[in-house]
Amino acid sequence: MGRPIPSTAMESATEAADTPDRRIVSLLPSATEIVYALDLADELVGVTFECDFPPDPRLDRHVVVGGLDTHGKAPEEIDALVREKIAAGDNLYQLDEGRFRACDPTHVLTQDLCRVCALPAEEADAALSRLGCAADVTTLDPHTLDEVFGTILAAGRSLGVVDRAETLVSTLRTRIGAVESRVAGRERPSVFVLEWSDPPFLSGHWVPDLVTHAGGTPVLAEAGGRSVPTDWSAIAEHDPDIIVVAPCGFGLEDASDQAAAVLARFPARAQVWAIDADGLVVRPGPRLVDGVEVLAGIFHPTDAEHSGDPLSDQAAAVRRIR
Numbered sequence: 001m002g003r004p005i006p007s008t009a010m011e012s013a014t015e016a017a018d019t020p021d022r023r024i025v026s027l028l029p030s031a032t033e034i035v036y037a038l039d040l041a042d043e044l045v046g047v048t049f050e051c052d053f054p055p056d057p058r059l060d061r062h063v064v065v066g067g068l069d070t071h072g073k074a075p076e077e078i079d080a081l082v083r084e085k086i087a088a089g090d091n092l093y094q095l096d097e098g099r100f101r102a103c104d105p106t107h108v109l110t111q112d113l114c115r116v117c118a119l120p121a122e123e124a125d126a127a128l129s130r131l132g133c134a135a136d137v138t139t140l141d142p143h144t145l146d147e148v149f150g151t152i153l154a155a156g157r158s159l160g161v162v163d164r165a166e167t168l169v170s171t172l173r174t175r176i177g178a179v180e181s182r183v184a185g186r187e188r189p190s191v192f193v194l195e196w197s198d199p200p201f202l203s204g205h206w207v208p209d210l211v212t213h214a215g216g217t218p219v220l221a222e223a224g225g226r227s228v229p230t231d232w233s234a235i236a237e238h239d240p241d242i243i244v245v246a247p248c249g250f251g252l253e254d255a256s257d258q259a260a261a262v263l264a265r266f267p268a269r270a271q272v273w274a275i276d277a278d279g280l281v282v283r284p285g286p287r288l289v290d291g292v293e294v295l296a297g298i299f300h301p302t303d304a305e306h307s308g309d310p311l312s313d314q315a316a317a318v319r320r321i322r
Contacts, residue, residue, distance in 0.1 A: 030285035031109035037286045046103040062099040076198040105135040143224040145209035148284040172289045183215030189241035191216035197258040202230045214295035232265045246277035259321045272322040
């Protein structure tokens with residue numbers, strides 16, 4: 001006789017059974033990660049060209065959204081290209097309506113937070129109208145870390161797996177609580193997170209929350225605020241203890257290159273770190289809690305042998321530049 005099924009597992013199984021034949025289309029990478037975290041990957045039929053975790057959701061699925069090819073371009077070139085496209089009224093992302101139709105979605109996860117980051121919800125709504133599709137569209141637009149957790153719950157409600165979403169959020173909050181307990185009472189370094197290097201952008205939205213939960217004090221940033229341009233003199237004036245280079249849309253290697261390229265711009269006394277921004281900082285999904293844990297390892301190393309380096313199991317996510 002098998003082990004009894006925990007009540008939460010039975011409730012989740014009942015929820016799943018109540019919503020047969022789900023065909024989920026995700027129009028942004030963070031939503032794809034949420035679908036995986038809710039154990040609904042088998043029902044995910046369409047993703048975007050940027051959905052690359054975990055480990056590559058684009059395999060064996062329709063890639064319904066394409067975008068600008070910025071491979072090999074420098075940050076200032078990408079910035080100029082984006083500004084040019086926006087000024088001309090051009091779309092940065094293209095919805096492939098043929099593939100979208102082929103998905104025949106029952107549920108669509110989209111966003112209206114940033115047209116530079118993903119396809120706007122209005123374009124998905126217009127496509128569904130043209131195709132005569134009555135899919136359930138859920139728009140995920142968080143501005144703070146608490147609101148990110150709220151989007152997980154919203155996705156869970158839409159997809160019929162409320163208990164899974166509640167369990168996931170509870171687990172994520174517990175992990176944050178463990179970090180806060182570890183750093184409690186320690187001196188909090190001042191931290192500037194650079195979200196783009198040329199021109200320099202300060203971080204916004206949920207990023208200041210990550211810094212605060214990790215035991216730091218955000219510099220030139222407001223929780224829930226916008227990510228906006230700044231200048232190097234403002235960063236120097238605030239003289240942060242630690243600078244984290246987290247360029248939106250890039251992983252660790254590119255972040256390291258960008259940090260090295262602008263190293264002379266930073267206050268000389270500051271520690272400078274590069275981080276896997278896409279994996280840990282800029283995508284509003286479950287891995288933001290990994291980001292809190294990694295940042296805490298930078299701000300508050302737990303033993304002397306690391307000499308300011310984060311814990312060894314975080315080495316693949318961050319790199320000290322200075």
